[in-house]
Amino acid sequence: MIARVLHILLDLALIVALPPMLIAVIWKVKAWFGGRDGPGWMQPYRDLRKLWNKSAVYSRTTTWVFRAGPVVNLAALGTAALLVPISGTAAVAGFPGDLIVVAYLLALGKMATVLAALDTGSSFEGMGAAREITFGAMAEPTLFVALAALAIATGQLRLGAMLGPVLAAAWPGMMPASLLIAAALFIVMLTECSRIPVDDPTTHLELTMVHEVMVLDHGGPELAMATFAAALKLLLLGSILLHVAMPLAPWPMKVVALPLLAAVVGVVESTMARLRLYRVPLLLGSALVLAGLAALLVTMGGKA
Amino acid sequence: MMAMVLTPLGFALVCLALPSGWWRKALLIVGCAVHAVAVASSWPHPPAPWAGMAIDPLGHLFLTLISGLFLATSVFFAGYHSQKLISQRVFMACMLALESALTVVCLSGNLGLLWVAIEASSLAAAPLVYFRLTPKALEATWKYLLVNSVGIALALLGIFCVAIAAMGTGRPASLNIADLAAAGPMLDPRWLRAGFLLSLVGFGTKMGLAPLHGWKPDVYGESPPPTAALMAGGLTLEGFIGLLRMHQICSAAGLASFCGGWMIAFGLLSVAVAGVFIWSSVDFRRLLAFTSVEHVGLLTLGVGLGSVGAYAGMLHAMHNTLNKAALFFVAGFLWRTQRTDRMGAIRGVIHRHPWAGVLLLGGMAATLGLPPFGMFYSEMAMVFAAAGSGRYAIAGVLVAALAMVFIGVLTAVWPMAVGTPRETEIEPVAERWHWRRLAMLAPAAAALALGAGLGIHQPVAVTRALNEAAMSLNPPTMAVASAGGTR
């Protein structure tokens, strides 16, 4: 009981405090690859504080949708984070079927961002919104199929239970399938968080932006919320991925592994170039096929 | 036994080593003759089994046919080949290697060995197709290689399925045909059915059954006539024997009606497809390719019809080899003299080259199934077998398709032989033309004479050999196939 309360408090603390640290890790890794020192570890926090204290300028073409976008996004992601087990084997809250809610909350956040981008009336943001929706249309089925495969394998419909001890028990038996699910989830994570090879978070060239262009017109607190939400998405999907990839590890290791996962993302970003835009559907299709194959194997494994 | 298999290979190596000269062609003929002598002497004195190969009635019959075919083709080749287009020794070496591989195929008692030999023969035949070094020949070679390789891979899959079917029994499973047939009813029927269908598709590709016949017109049209003769007479028999081995195993397991049904379906389809496409053929050798599709269809149909049909199938196989050899040799002669393959351009052969014209007409009659040639009897036997067992629809479709083929071939070939010759004929100027003409036409004449002779009077020994081959296909249920209406 006490342990449960402590875990809940730890989860909440991690949700609030860890995301900027993950961003800092990625920056540091990329800088190290470039032979530089990079920004300081506290830089993302300082950036957030700076943005929060600024005031924002709103264009006359925008409406309340523009201001609501980042807020809804952050709220949705925060709620989803409550349903995902981060430290320990249970989430802060959970109920049977909450894996679908998590997926839909992610989609809700994306929708809010896209609507805010379209609300500016600029073709620039519209282009980014179109690309984001296209990639999302292919990433979401992958997420669903991967989660479905896990649900079939463990027989649980609650994310916390699904990624917990039941998975640890079933994991050696579903060996090839679990690796496939992990790979698919990794690609989904890279897509949703707008990382290379799907999108470049540091570019500001018109032809190559996807996520960056959608938050281009936000300023001040809204930009802080958008940036924090993007990092929170990384924490969220990364937690799911880590629970799938190493269910047998004790819970402190899973917490420590989050920055390590961010480091891996940094390595991927530093060693690969962004894919050409028409090749991205191929990557996402491959992720879908991986997840589908995992689901097939898991279904067959029950019958064999 | 060893001699039969290895001597052609040995001659092949010698051919590769020797520099060019007329005696290399003689070496080819000698090699084939030695093989033929060995095969002929195996009838009265069957050799002992060796390395998984054994003499059985079916294989022995086919081996004899193939051996004779190769001998005739070697004589023809001596007359046909003039300039040195592709390396002549490569051609001769591959031809002899092909003969070795076909020997192994006919005699093999192990499905795995059978498959290895069939694949080897396909590979040995590939350089034979690419003789003229033209782009179209290259395309034909590539198509042949790929389609054949895939077909044979599917046949291997079928062989594996059959072997898996035998795994459930207590005995140590093997790929040995005799073992599998002996295991008979204990084999798993689902795996056997899957295996048979896969082999039907796989070996059917090798034979040229419709709908897997697409490669035949191109390959027969672009490869030189000796190769085409070898393929039409020899390689189809090899695919056929693969199919028949599977049929033997499945019949022993009681699936004879299942196998027969599918074979009838593919056979009828082949004859029908041939009947349709013969009408639109422009080249003589492509026309012959479609007649080959038709005859392969008839072979399969015959075996599918049951024991009477099986005898007809064996008879048909024998005459098919003879006819195709003769026709392709005549086609080769026409190519040499007319320099074209298009039937519209060839007219009145009988006026310029009387012997060739007569042989052309004779070959046409033989392949159409006119008496006294043997195909008349085999085709009639198949129709009677279909009608006699109550399958009137099959008999009806068969007769209709044969009629279409008849009309198509007749209208195409008759003007070629008997008509007013065009003035634009190139008089061939080559050394020793008379001997070469004799070498090209004599084997064709011999084949046709043999076909007619066997049609008029079939010696008891031949009948017995055909009978034994047919009986080995089906378990002894209906012992027909002697006198009566099944000559």
Added chain:
Amino acid sequence: MDLQTAIDGALVMVLLLDLGLLTLGRLATAIKALALQCLVLAPLPLAAEAMHGSVGGHGWLILGATIGLKVFLIPWVLLRAIRTGEIHREIEPLVGFTASLAIGAGLLAVAFAVGGGMRAPGLSISPLLAPAGLGTVAIGLLIMISRVKAITQVVGYLVVENGVYIFGLLLVGRMPALVEMGILLDLFVAVFIMAIVVHHIRRTFDHIDTHLLGGNGEASS
């Protein structure tokens, strides 16, 4: 990780490589992926023998021959054919890479549905064998049909052969060594001859786009 999981993992890797071959555009990468697939498949008969009993001496011999021929020699022949021909990329095939991937995934699903129902009597080392075999054969046929460059068609043929090989693993220990060696040798000679023909095609036509061969013949069947 026990032997059973390792075998399952190897078969899944083979399936992934199949799907990967459907999407690869660079010919050299495709050939190396094929070599990797053969490498993953090579130790499986040995593993099967280990599961059912002891490992015979000729098992190691066949392993060595398989790896030597399929992993080194055949890819070397194909890579040489590419290098001398200076063709490096597959052009957009008739079906398209993404569509090929989707069709390939569909074929795999069908193979699982059909192969899952095929129960081999006796011990089989993995329930994935029949589906993986059928799926690989189907994807190999898809590669052969839909690709344009001749070398990729040869790669497709080798994938089909790999699929048949997987299927043959159901027969573990029943095939005499002679047959296995014969199959290997046939494969090598086949690829050798195909490479020679590809060389001739390139010399005659200056490219190896197979759908451009023989465009000037009359309509064949």
